[in-house]
Amino acid sequence: MLLRVPHQGGCGGRGPECHPHRRHLVHDHSLPGRFLGSDAPVSIRLADVHKAFGKKRILKGFSLEVPEGQTVAIVGPSGIGKSVTLKHVVGLLTPDEGTVVVDELSVPDLDRAGLTDLRRRVGFVFQFAALFDSMTVGDNVAMALRRLAGWDPPRITARVTECLELVELDGMSNRYPSQLSGGQKKRAGLARALAPSPRYILYDEPTTGLDPVTKSVIDRLILRMRDDLGVTGLMVTHDMTSAYRVADRIVLLHDGQARFVGSPEEVKAAPDPVVQGFVTGNPALFYGEAQ
Numbered sequence: 612m613l614l615r616v617p618h619q620g621g622c623g624g625r626g627p628e629c630h631p632h633r634r635h636l637v638h639d640h641s642l643p644g645r646f647l648g649s650d651a652p653v654s655i656r657l658a659d660v661h662k663a664f665g666k667k668r669i670l671k672g673f674s675l676e677v678p679e680g681q682t683v684a685i686v687g688p689s690g691i692g693k694s695v696t697l698k699h700v701v702g703l704l705t706p707d708e709g710t711v712v713v714d715e716l717s718v719p720d721l722d723r724a725g726l727t728d729l730r731r732r733v734g735f736v737f738q739f740a741a742l743f744d745s746m747t748v749g750d751n752v753a754m755a756l757r758r759l760a761g762w763d764p765p766r767i768t769a770r771v772t773e774c775l776e777l778v779e780l781d782g783m784s785n786r787y788p789s790q791l792s793g794g795q796k797k798r799a800g801l802a803r804a805l806a807p808s809p810r811y812i813l814y815d816e817p818t819t820g821l822d823p824v825t826k827s828v829i830d831r832l833i834l835r836m837r838d839d840l841g842v843t844g845l846m847v848t849h850d851m852t853s854a855y856r857v858a859d860r861i862v863l864l865h866d867g868q869a870r871f872v873g874s875p876e877e878v879k880a881a882p883d884p885v886v887q888g889f890v891t892g893n894p895a896l897f898y899g900e901a902q
Contacts, residue, residue, distance in 0.1 A: 654679045654811065654843050655700060660709035661867075662695060669695050671867030672709070682837050682844035684858035686851065686889065691864050693847035694738075697813045700845065701733050702726045714810070731759075734804030734842075738816040742788040742799055748775070749784030752803045759807065774802040778832055794825035801832060805840075812836055814846035818853045830856040851890050855879075863889060 655677035662670040669692040677683045685693050698704040699711050702718045711718040713729060721729060742751045752771045756762050762770075775784060778798040788796055797817060804812055814833065818826040830853050836842040837857075848854055854861050855875040863870045863878070863886055871878065871886045878890060888896025 652679045653677065654714065655845060656710070656712045657696065657699065658710040658712075660696075660699060660706045660711065662692070662699070662704065662707055668867060670706070670709075673864065673868055675862055675869060677843060677845050678859075679843055680837070680841055681859040682833065682846060682857055683860045683862060684846045684848055684854040685862045685864050686848055686854050687864035688889070689849060692867060693849075693864055694815055696864070697735075697815055697845065697847060700813060701730055701735065731755075731807060732810045734807070734809035734812040736797070736800050736804050736812060736814045736817055738819055742796060742803075744788050746787075747784065748780065748786050748788065748791070748799050748802075751788070751799060752784075752806050754803065755807045770806055771802075774805050775799075777805065777835070778802045779828075792825075794821055794828060797821065797825075797829055798832065801829075801836075805836070805842075809842065811843045811845065814844060814848075816848055816850075817846065818848065818850050826850070826853060827856075829853075833857045865889075 653676045655675070657673060657675040660670050660673045661668070673692070673696065675683070675685070675696070685696060687693055695704060699706060700713060700718070702721060705719045714732065716725065716729060718726075718729065742748070746754075749768075749771050752774055753767050756767045756770060771784060775781060778801050780795060780798050780802065783791070783795070783799075788799070791799060801812075801817075817833065818829050821829065833844065833846070834857055837844055844857075846854070846857065855878075858875060860872060860874060861878045862872050865885055871881055871883055873881065878886060881887065884896045884899060888894065888899065
């Protein structure tokens with residue numbers, strides 16, 4: 612049984628608010644900020660997670676570890692359970708069986724106050740940005756900050772400006788979502804997730820529907836979150852080009868389980884035909900075992 616260790620507030624020694632160069636990030640985006648190697652502590656852990664909706668079994672003993680300061684990508688076809696996994700991490704879904712632990716907290720055991728505290732440390736970038744059309748970009752980014760104690764309007768405005776600069780949307784605070792391109796909406800969604808200085812960011816299909824150039828921009832920003840801000844990331848995607856660019860490790864979700872876990876180089880070299888079928892877009896290989 613894992614102990615539930617309550618969050619003590621502050622940085623606790625980890626996360627973007629504890630990054631040694633935090634005050635200089637707007638001006639210098641080349642500073643190291645993550646744990647490397649096998650000694651990195653595990654921040655997010657799912658162990659033998661099962662989840663079904665009615666008679667349809669989605670996760671069938673799925674396990675995952677996300678080391679502190681790294682970005683892990685869960686890949687697989689649409690509808691296979693990748694987004695379901697993210698929802699377990701923030702307590703939007705409860706596993707039928709298995710363990711979900713974030714920051715040494717057993718997420719399914721948290722009460723409402725505990726979940727609220729956890730979600731303040733986790734930013735979520737939605738697949739379709741999920742911006743409020745009736746609000747300006749700046750107001751969308753400021754939403755989470757206005758719920759935090761001690762944040763007066765000048766401080767909120769300064770933080771919104773900082774976050775928009777970090778995602779390269781300088782000067783767009785007063786625009787409305789309808790005035791943004793698809794890629795700009797994704798970046799605004801990332802700025803909103805970043806505003807409360809989360810320890811973790813969950814990315815749900817961050818490059819879906821974007822052209823190759825804009826995908827590269829989003830990937831570069833995801834790398835910036837990790838390398839400059841020390842944010843731990845968990846991304847779900849079916850875009851292997853993006854996964855290869857940004858992930859320290861890649862997990863192939865297949866038939867409800869982690870079929871393969873490895874670095875981008877290990878995934879490319881994996882002899883497993885199911886892995887190669889997915890990464891090369893060969894349906895005969897990918898579905899061969901099930902037929």
